[in-house]
Amino acid sequence: xxxxxxxxDSLATQVAEAAQTRTALxxxxxxxxxxxxxxxxxETLAVAGxxxxxxxxxxxxxxxxxxxxxxxxxxxxxxxHRQMLAFEPPHYGADATLGGTLACNLxxxxxxxxxxxxxxxxxxxxxxxxxxxxxFGGEVMKNVAGYDLSRLMAGSYGTLGVLLDISLKVxxxxxxxxxxxxxxxxxxxxxxxxxxxxRPLPLxxxxxxxxCVYLRLSGxxxxxxxxxxxxxxxxxxxxxxxxxxxxxxRHGFFRHDAPLWRLSVAATAALAxxxxxxxxxxxxxxxxxxxxxxxxxxxxxxxxxxxHATLYRGHEGAARFHPLAAPLAVVHRRLKAALDPAGILxxxxxxxxxxxxxxxxxLSRGE
Amino acid sequence: MDAALLAELRAILPRPGAxxxxxxxxxPYECDGLTAYRRLPGAVALPETIxxxxxxxxLCHRHGIPVVARGAGTGLSGGALPLxxxxxxxxxxxxxxxALDPLARTARVQPGVRNLAISEAARPHGLYYAxxxxxxxxxxxxxxxxxxxxxxxxxxxxxxxxxxxxxxxVTIEGERLSIGSAALDSAGxxxxxxxxxxxxxxxxIVEVTVRLLPVPERAQVVMAAxxxxxxxxxxxxxxxxxxxxPAGLEMMDGFAIAAAEAFVHAxxxxxxxxxxxxxxxxxxxxxxxHLLQVHDLLTRAGATQIRTARDAAERQLLxxxxxxxxxxxxxxSPDYYCMDGTIPRRRLPEVLAGIASLSAEYGLRxxxxxxxxxxxxxxxxxxxxxxxxxxxxxxxxxxRILQLCVEVGGTITGEHGVGVEKLDSMCxxxxxxxxxxxxxVKHAFDTEGLLNPGKAVPTLHRCAELGxxxxxxxxxxxxxxDRF
Ligand SMILES: Cc1cc2nc3c(=O)[nH]c(=O)nc-3n(C[C@H](O)[C@H](O)[C@H](O)COP(=O)(O)OP(=O)(O)OC[C@H]3O[C@@H](n4cnc5c(N)ncnc54)[C@H](O)[C@@H]3O)c2cc1C
Ligand SMILES: Cc1cc2nc3c(=O)[nH]c(=O)nc-3n(C[C@H](O)[C@H](O)[C@H](O)COP(=O)(O)OP(=O)(O)OC[C@H]3O[C@@H](n4cnc5c(N)ncnc54)[C@H](O)[C@@H]3O)c2cc1C
Numbered sequence: 107x108x109x110x111x112x113x114x115d116s117l118a119t120q121v122a123e124a125a126q127t128r129t130a131l132x133x134x135x136x137x138x139x140x141x142x143x144x145x146x147x148x149e150t151l152a153v154a155g156x157x158x159x160x161x162x163x164x165x166x167x168x169x170x171x172x173x174x175x176x177x178x179x180x181x182x183x184x185x186x187h188r189q190m191l192a193f194e195p196p197h198y199g200a201d202a203t204l205g206g207t208l209a210c211n212l213x214x215x216x217x218x219x220x221x222x223x224x225x226x227x228x229x230x231x232x233x234x235x236x237x238x239x240x241x242f243g244g245e246v247m248k249n250v251a252g253y254d255l256s257r258l259m260a261g262s263y264g265t266l267g268v269l270l271d272i273s274l275k276v277x278x279x280x281x282x283x284x285x286x287x288x289x290x291x292x293x294x295x296x297x298x299x300x301x302x303x304x305r306p307l308p309l310x311x312x313x314x315x316x317x318c319v320y321l322r323l324s325g326x327x328x329x330x331x332x333x334x335x336x337x338x339x340x341x342x343x344x345x346x347x348x349x350x351x352x353x354x355x356r357h358g359f360f361r362h363d364a365p366l367w368r369l370s371v372a373a374t375a376a377l378a379x380x381x382x383x384x385x386x387x388x389x390x391x392x393x394x395x396x397x398x399x400x401x402x403x404x405x406x407x408x409x410x411x412x413x414h415a416t417l418y419r420g421h422e423g424a425a426r427f428h429p430l431a432a433p434l435a436v437v438h439r440r441l442k443a444a445l446d447p448a449g450i451l452x453x454x455x456x457x458x459x460x461x462x463x464x465x466x467x468x469l470s471r472g473e
Numbered sequence: 474m475d476a477a478l479l480a481e482l483r484a485i486l487p488r489p490g491a492x493x494x495x496x497x498x499x500x501p502y503e504c505d506g507l508t509a510y511r512r513l514p515g516a517v518a519l520p521e522t523i524x525x526x527x528x529x530x531x532l533c534h535r536h537g538i539p540v541v542a543r544g545a546g547t548g549l550s551g552g553a554l555p556l557x558x559x560x561x562x563x564x565x566x567x568x569x570x571x572a573l574d575p576l577a578r579t580a581r582v583q584p585g586v587r588n589l590a591i592s593e594a595a596r597p598h599g600l601y602y603a604x605x606x607x608x609x610x611x612x613x614x615x616x617x618x619x620x621x622x623x624x625x626x627x628x629x630x631x632x633x634x635x636x637x638x639x640x641x642x643v644t645i646e647g648e649r650l651s652i653g654s655a656a657l658d659s660a661g662x663x664x665x666x667x668x669x670x671x672x673x674x675x676x677x678i679v680e681v682t683v684r685l686l687p688v689p690e691r692a693q694v695v696m697a698a699x700x701x702x703x704x705x706x707x708x709x710x711x712x713x714x715x716x717x718x719p720a721g722l723e724m725m726d727g728f729a730i731a732a733a734e735a736f737v738h739a740x741x742x743x744x745x746x747x748x749x750x751x752x753x754x755x756x757x758x759x760x761x762x763h764l765l766q767v768h769d770l771l772t773r774a775g776a777t778q779i780r781t782a783r784d785a786a787e788r789q790l791l792x793x794x795x796x797x798x799x800x801x802x803x804x805x806s807p808d809y810y811c812m813d814g815t816i817p818r819r820r821l822p823e824v825l826a827g828i829a830s831l832s833a834e835y836g837l838r839x840x841x842x843x844x845x846x847x848x849x850x851x852x853x854x855x856x857x858x859x860x861x862x863x864x865x866x867x868x869x870x871x872x873r874i875l876q877l878c879v880e881v882g883g884t885i886t887g888e889h890g891v892g893v894e895k896l897d898s899m900c901x902x903x904x905x906x907x908x909x910x911x912x913x914v915k916h917a918f919d920t921e922g923l924l925n926p927g928k929a930v931p932t933l934h935r936c937a938e939l940g941x942x943x944x945x946x947x948x949x950x951x952x953x954x955d956r957f
């Protein structure tokens with residue numbers, strides 16, 4: 107087993123020095139190229155070496171690990187105790203780290219039924235942009251002391267702080283699981299997926315690949331069997347591989363060259379009329395679109411569906427994340443300044459226009 | 474309060490009764506659920522529209538007048554305690570359910586809507602709103618968001634933050650922010666999470682969209698009695714280790730049992746040292762399977778008596794005892810003080826022993842009622858406010874309990890918030906740099922510090938005076954911010 111080590115102090119020192127000299131830092135986990143988001147130019151701050159599970163109490167349903175710990179290692183440890191990360195994070199590569207997962211708030215197919223990565227965060231230890239080590243939240247389920255800066259880290263792409271340690275709520279693995287397939291078109295699938303979700307069924311996944319809807323049932327064996335009788339459909343033989351491929355973008359849908367978009371929308375929103383192909387996950391709330399439509403058209407479609415669109419692949423030079431409404435952009439700029447006043451942490455990764463490298467100035471900026 | 478300012482407020486709120494300024498009208502607003510702290514507000518504003526809220530906040534921002542938002546006033550940490558030269562902004566008139574979409578399983582409601590009213594509106598569609606603070610018949614959803622409230626169900630179904638998908642918020646500058654959406658996440662920083670539990674310090678919540686869940690097919694409760702507390706604690710661990718996440722898992726100690734039994738006659742064994750109430754819910758089959766397992770685990774953990782509710786009425790009754798525990802204890806003492814610390818569950822026996830020895834040290838009785846599933850303790854300290862010095866002793870005792878919680882890896886508040894009550898305990902849980910970071914975040918939303926000032930996050934000055942703060946490295950961060 108490779109070297110578990112605590113690099114917290116050294117990482118904090120590196121950040122403090124960079125803050126002094128206003129040197130941009132590119133935080134790198136396992137080094138898997140985040141084509142997600144905008145490229146960051148800066149000195150590399152390598153966090154993958156800060157690794158190891160610090161505490162795991164199966165009976166408490168809590169695990170605390172350093173951010174550089176490989177997800178695979180954490181999942182293997184949990185599996186030994188018949189537990190899991192219920193948000194089913196995508197790995198996108200063998201070395202994916204816990205820190206990178208949380209920084210990107212990545213969640214898999216179980217998300218609508220169990221919660222997102224951010225929902226399982228109980229506490230974090232971070233380095234802010236001043237090089238200070240701060241601890242927020244804790245290792246208990248309920249904690250409302252102070253602002254919830256731990257969950258704020260989720261999806262901030264390393265622009266607000268360097269994640270050092272993360273405490274997560276974990277859950278028991280369901281004893282039985284079964285996936286059922288039914289042929290139907292996308293419109294019908296959307297309606298049915300929402301109807302099923304409003305019923306007390308042990309659902310843990312629902313996606314439509316263009317031809318078929320797939321429902322995953324998880325829970326006590328008797329409950330899964332009873333739900334199967336109620337729902338009908340054909341049991342899928344190699345279901346684990348199916349969900350794994352969906353989560354990791356190895357499903358056939360993702361193997362192509364067209365620009366790839368993720369639309370996070372209201373699960374009941376009508377299908378957008380864009381040329382290309384669609385895959386509906388999260389019971390309809392996460393829609394993957396592969397096609398040539400212009401970025402503005404995709405953004406418009408996402409907004410009409412009460413959501414937002416993220417560009418995963420293609421359209422070089424285009425903004426990756428959905429533009430923010432003006433009043434929200436102001437809050438984002440001020441929050442970034444509150445945590446990283448010198449603007450050195452992953453500058454530009456999220457919204458380049460909001461976070462010019464070294465360009466944020468201090469808190470006393472005249473606003 | 475300044476007459477010119479009142480005239481401007483009156484212009485925004487012309488309807489009779491929308492602006493209160495006379496002492497007898499202000500009296501009902503002088504405190505929230507924490508009645509030990511009272512203060513009359515300068516004025517109470519009762520707006521009915523978002524535009525009015527924006528206008529009031531803009532006005533206060535322009536004149537540097539502090540504003541305290543208030544929901545139903547059931548807060549137990551003094552979060553809605555008014556300021557004498559400030560405006561108390563009541564959201565009581567924002568009490569409508571604006572939309573309920575059964576297919577999308579969401580409800581868009583105004584912040585003054587009562588928690589329970591949402592589930593009542595959703596029930597005809599087979600849906601409900603999961604977070605269920607014990608105050609749910611009275612507390613407002615806006616207050617729930619501001620406190621990130623939890624309830625009996627939160628081990629399995631999460632806190633308020635897990636069940637709200639969008640907010641409309643007005644900043645102190647009068648700017649309206651749309652945070653979150655009908656989608657499961659939104660672009661940019663997770664401001665939705667940040668607003669939860671922010672105790673009215675970052676913005677005024679004027680609309681809330683909640684997620685609704687299907688009502689489980691079946692829910693069953695099991696009551697188990699134990700003749701020693703550690704055995705009950707072990708049983709909690711055993712149930713979870715077996716892979717069962719109960720919908721509710723509550724524990725009461727001997728004192729609380731006796732009080733509750735005398736009050737509601739729920740059929741609890743009055744001489745037990747502890748009882749557990751374990752509720753399992755889900756599909757019919759799942760509940761059957763889990764009930765058998767739970768029964769077996771409780772027996773093996775040494776339960777002296779186990780009772781499964783035979784019908785809905787008996788289930789109701791078993792819960793009634795737990796829900797009435799606070800008032801029941803209240804009958805035994807002129808006053809009681811409810812603490813709210815959280816601990817890792819495995820430290821339970823040692824924390825209860827610690828509380829017992831503190832109880833002896835202070836000469837004050839304690840009843841323990843707690844959310845065993847998630848480690849959230851509610852020790853009730855019995856005291857008499859009419860005995861000189863007893864309140865102060867009670868508060869000191871309470872602070873010692875919270876310190877004990879932090880020492881075992883827990884926190885000073887699991888659900889009631891910091892408010893004014895636990896400001897000093899914040900200095901125990903957080904160091905200088907962490908508190909400075911909170912102030913900087915506050916500053917990002919509210920540059921002049923006009924929203925609910927003096928609550929939730931203590932000044933560094935205060936912590937330094939208490940001598941409670943452990944300073945890292947000695948460097949004072951944010952020297953440019955003169956309010957430290
Ligand atoms: C083949 C391949 C396919 C991929 N496909 C996808 C995809 O489809 N979808 C997707 O979302 N991502 C994808 N990625 C991107 C990325 O690898 C994932 O986000 C990954 O899970 C993150 O893990 P990592 O440890 O490799 O993080 P990195 O890629 O090193 O970092 C990801 C982000 O998190 C930040 N970060 C990492 N660690 C920390 C920390 N400790 N504190 C603060 N910030 C931190 C980084 O600065 C960066 O912004 C892919 C990568 C590869 C190699
Ligand atoms: C008997 C009893 C039992 C309780 N049980 C529980 C329990 O089980 N779990 C639990 O979590 N709590 C419990 N509480 C505490 C309390 O009910 C909750 O904290 C509740 O969320 C407060 O809601 P409220 O509407 O009464 O808020 P208030 O007391 O009016 O305000 C609380 C805080 O929220 C702020 N606020 C209120 N509305 C808004 C708004 N619209 N925008 C911005 N800020 C706002 C206020 O400024 C204040 O800081 C209990 C209280 C009582 C009296």
